[in-house]
Amino acid sequence: MIQAYRVDGMTCQGCRKKVETTLSKIDGVSALYVELPNLAVIEFEGSAGELESLQKALAEAGRYTIVETSFEKLVISKEEAKAKLEQSDNDSCCHHSAEQEIKHTFDESDIGKYYCPMFCEGDKVYREFGACPVCGMNLEVIEGDNVHDIIYTCPNHDEIQQDSPGNCPKCGLELIPQETLRDDAPDENYLQLLKKFKVAVIFTLPIFIIAMSEMIPNNPLYQWLPQKTWNWIQLGLSIPVVFYACWMFFERAWTSIKTFNLNMFTLIGIGAGVAWLFSLVGLIAPGVFPDQFKTEVDTVHVYFEAASVILTLVLLGQLLESRAHGKTNQAIKELLKLTPATAIKIVDGEEKQVTLDQVSVDDFVRVKPGGKVPVDGTITEGHSDVDESMISGEPIPVNKDVGDVVSAGTINGSGSLVIKATKVGKDTLLSKVIEMVNDASRSKAPIQKLADRVAKYFVPAVVIVAILTFIIWATWGPAPAYAYAIVNAIAVLIIACPCALGLATPMSVMVGVGRGAQSGILIKNAEVLEKTNQIDTLIVDKTGTLTQGKPSVEEVIVLDEAKDTFSSENPEDSIAALIASLNQPSEHSLATATVDFAKKKELKLKDVSHFKAHSGQGVSGRVDDSDLLLGNAALIKRNRVHLDKTVLSHAEQYQSKGKTISYLAINDSVTAFIVIGDKLKESSFKAIQRLKASHIDVLMMTGDNQATAQHVANELDIKFEAECMPEDKLNRIKELQGQGKIVAMAGDGINDAPALAQADVGIAMGTGTDVAIESAEITLIKGDLLDIEKAYKLSHKTMQNIKQNMFFAFIYNGLGIPLAAGVLYPVFGLLMSPMVAALAMSFSSVSVITNSLRLRKANIE
Incomplete structure (x- = not known):
């Protein structure tokens, strides 16, 4: 059996x-x-x-x-x-x-850590060896073959993708995982750079002290050991710097030369490499050099300190850049940390604590007071205030009741909630935030192409200038001419390094995207961030974009002759309670609106009997001892209840504004009617006025009827087109684009998806459908039109920031190259050493990074 x-x-x-x-x-x-x-x-x-x-x-x-x-x-x-x-x-x-073998999936950063072979806590990892806290088994180390496939890509060439780490075959940059944001993993790249930087500093500092001691009268070091010995010591100290801490720069330089994708590492590799090799040859075979290369004690001038200091300073710039990358993503990492590791799952009426990977769509989970919501879902039981500030940016908790939607990562207030999961894992809003910000931080704006083109021609131009500098100094320079020639040529190569130029755009874009995410504005890619600054036309949908997108009771009208029949001081509340009581069994959205209205007013509802729904017309039933009929005029007339022309005329005034009217008949006598509409969002009028003040033309295109559209357009003082099909919106956008307009489209429904995809900038309401969100380039989490103006301001400030960064980059190079070449020497006798050139180059990168990080506190309100 x-x-x-x-x-x-x-x-x-x-x-x-x-x-x-x-x-x-x-x-x-x-x-x-x-x-x-x-x-x-x-x-x-x-x-x-x-x-x-x-x-x-x-x-x-x-x-x-x-x-x-x-x-x-x-x-x-x-x-x-x-x-x-x-x-x-x-x-x-x-x-x-x-x-059967239990398969685990880990990221590369987990290698060397430990996991439970019994999978007790999913893929949870431990930093130290020990026993599993759940089953007691010894933990096992995570080997490389436990790691799932990770796609690595180049920050500058996103077409380069491979399943293992390495360097870009085009530019030599280190490939980075596409999944760069992790909730609990340290930034391995930053830690590795920090380790190498410490090694570089430890060995470079004594080299620098030895080299600078020559400026001290009666050099005390030379009293201990001869100069040649100190040169050999400098060589030994420079080897860990060149061949360990900074060897990656030479690899990148060689790759860029082989593929002729010249970049900043081309200059670094050539400049530092020539300085170090020159010094090595001068130390090993001083006899091959003419006397003008030698000192008074017959040793060749060496530049181990120049090469080491240059490379260490460049490494410092890389370290600062890596740290800045981490800072721009910090807000998103904090969002990730808000998602709890476990959930309380309800199974057959019993509550069990499970890991998140054990929660599926349509499962029910309980969120206790003060707990974090583990999944996106709909409340099926309970009510509470939910802190959504980590998602929407709003500091005031939002009241949530049965039927309301909650998002993973938000914090429950004082009530206990039961939530039916609608999205779990990577489908939750938080996960989409991470994905969109990641994609945007790796994308390039069109203005970045300018920087790339400049760098492409700039590097060979600098190499030519360095060669000319060498020739001029070697031919007309003072003795030792060749020494001056090579030092100044190296200085030109170093100070011209386009580090700042390479950072100018991506740093601003990443910080700008992160700033938008903090304000509830999700930007899919850098190109959209730039285009938003150029918008001159905005097309908006009505329902769910300008309006709340769901019916709500706006007014209850009680006929004068019926008011005396109610003992209550407020007959409108009595009627609202009756209507809500009758509508309790109905699932129609209009019925739900009346019940919500009564609950908000804390009206007491009564039991209903003999309930019946009349398709397309309304409902009927019995409350207390009264027979109730609620619905449109057709239902009233079909039941042979008299509907006075005065009442009809009064109701038609509301209907002309696009409102829905339901008449209430009590015991075959029309007593009242209720006005239901889709209210304008409180922020719509202010948002439209601000957009118009920014010289953006606003056009409302809606599938609603002419009267309703006219009323909304009049209230907002905008142009409109009514009864539009999806293809009408699409064709209108194409027409405007044909006129040279930069068009943005804001919508929230499936019918808006084609237009959102066609627009130069598609803007989806976060309260709308997934199809709309996927079709758009910008998502407004709160669904508030005011955020469009914020996105516009953010785009403007980001583009300003990029231009400032490019100015810093060009001004440093523009002034630095002639100084490094020695133009001041004939008049003032001033020369720039390679070390000073390296310091100036690194300072330019720091300036760009610092300026970009200012965007984190940019005012876009």
């Missing part, structure tokens, strides 16, 4: 194995299959499958309970169960599944 059971109490693979081993030892059990979270299928003979014997065995093994159930409840068919049992039997082991 084959029977299905539900086993409660299994929380991990260790539990599953223990349950399977225990049950397999029971006499009469011929085949067995156990699977998490609670499935057990047993084939047995005689009384082996009796619950009493099964439960007794499991009670001795641990805190497990077992009950008979149907296959359907365990989401498995009887045929599938038989197949699993047969497979188990074919493997000659009734607990074969217990021996």
Whole structure:
């Protein structure tokens, strides 16, 4: 006989194995299959499958309970169960599944850390060796083959993608994982650079002291050891700097030369490499150099300190850049940390704490007071205030009730909530925030192409200038002419390094995208960030964009002759309570609006009997001892209830404004009518006025009727087109683009998706559909039009910042190259040493980084 059971109490693979081993030892059990979270299928003979014997065995093994159930409840068919049992039997082991290898997936940064082989806490890793806190088994080290495939890409050439780390074959830059944001992992690149920088400083500092000691009268170092010995010491100290800490710069330089993708590392590699090799040859074979290269004690001038200091300063710039990258992503990392590691899942009425990967769509989870919401979902039980500041930026908690939507990472207030999961894992809003910001930080704005083009021609031009500098100094310079020539040529190569130029755009873009995310504005790519600054036309949908997108009660009108029949001081509330009571059984959106209206006013609702829904017209029923009829004029007339022309005329005034009217008849007499509409968002008028003040033309295109559209357009003082189909919006955008307009489209529905995709800048309301959000380049999490103006300001400030950065880059290079070449020497006798050139070059990069980080505090309100 084959029977299905539900086993409660299994929380991990260790539990599953223990349950399977225990049950397999029971006499009469011929085949067995156990699977998490609670499935057990047993084939047995005689009384082996009796619950009493099964439960007794499991009670001795641990805190497990077992009950008979149907296959359907365990989401498995009887045929599938038989197949699993047969497979188990074919493997000659009734607990074969217990021996199956558990596969883990880890990121590269987890290599060297430890995990539980029983998968007790999912893919959780531990920094130190020890025993699993859940099952007690020894932790195992994470080897390289445990790591799942990671796609590595070049920051400058996103077409370069490979499944292993390395350097870009075009420019030599180190490839970075596409998934660069992690919630708990340290920035490995930054830590590695920091380690190399410490090594570089430790060895460069004594080289610098030895070299600078020559400026001290009666050099005390030369009294201890001869100059030649100190030169050999400098060589030894420079080797760890050149061949370990900064060797990556030479690799990148060689790659760029081979592929002729010249960049800043071309100059660094050539400049520092020539200085070090010149010094090495001068130290080993001084006889090959003419006397003008030599000192008074017949040693050749060496520049180990120049090469080491240059490389160390460049490494400092790389370290600062890596740190800045981490800072721009810090806000998003903080959002990631807000997602709890576990959730309280409700299974068959019982609450169990599980890891997030055990929560699926349509599961129910409980969020206790003060707890963090683990998934995106809809509240099915309870009400509370929810802090959504980490998602929307609003500091005031939002009141949430049954039917309201909540997002992962938000913080529950004082009430207990039961949430039905609608999105889990990578589909949650938080995960999409991470994905969009990641994509945007790796993308390039069109203005970046200018910087790339400049760098492409700038580098060979600098090499030519360095060669000319060498020739001029070697030909007309003072003795030792060749020494001056090579030093000044090296200085030109170093100070001209376009580090700042390379950082100018990507740094601003990354900081700008991060600043937008903090304000609830998600920007998909850098190109959109630039285009937003050029918008001159905005097309907006009405429902859900300008309006709230859901019906709400705006007014309750009680007829004068009916007011005396209500003893209450407020007959409108009495009518609202009656209407809401009647509408309780209905699932229609208009009915829901009336019930919500009554609840907000804290009106007491009554039971309804004989309820009946009349399709397309309204509802009827009995409340207290009164027969109620609620619906449109057609329903009233069909039931032969008199509807006075004066009442009709009054109602038509509202209908002309696009409102929906429902008449209430009590005991065959029309007593009142209720006005239901889609209210304008409070911010819509202010947002439109601000956009118009920014010289942006606003056009509303809606599928709603002419009267409703006219009313909304009049209130907002904008142009409009009504009764538009999706293709109408699409074609209108194409027409405006044909006139040279830069068009933005703001919408929230599936019908807006084609227009959002066609627009130069598609703006989706975060409160809208997934299709709209996926089709747009910008998502406004709060669904507030005021954020469009914020996005516009952010774009403007970002472009300003990029231009400032480029100014810093060009001004440094423009002034620095002639100074390094020695133009001041004939008049003032001033020369720039390679070390000073390296310091100036690094300072230019620091200036760009510092200026970019100012965007984090930019005022876009």
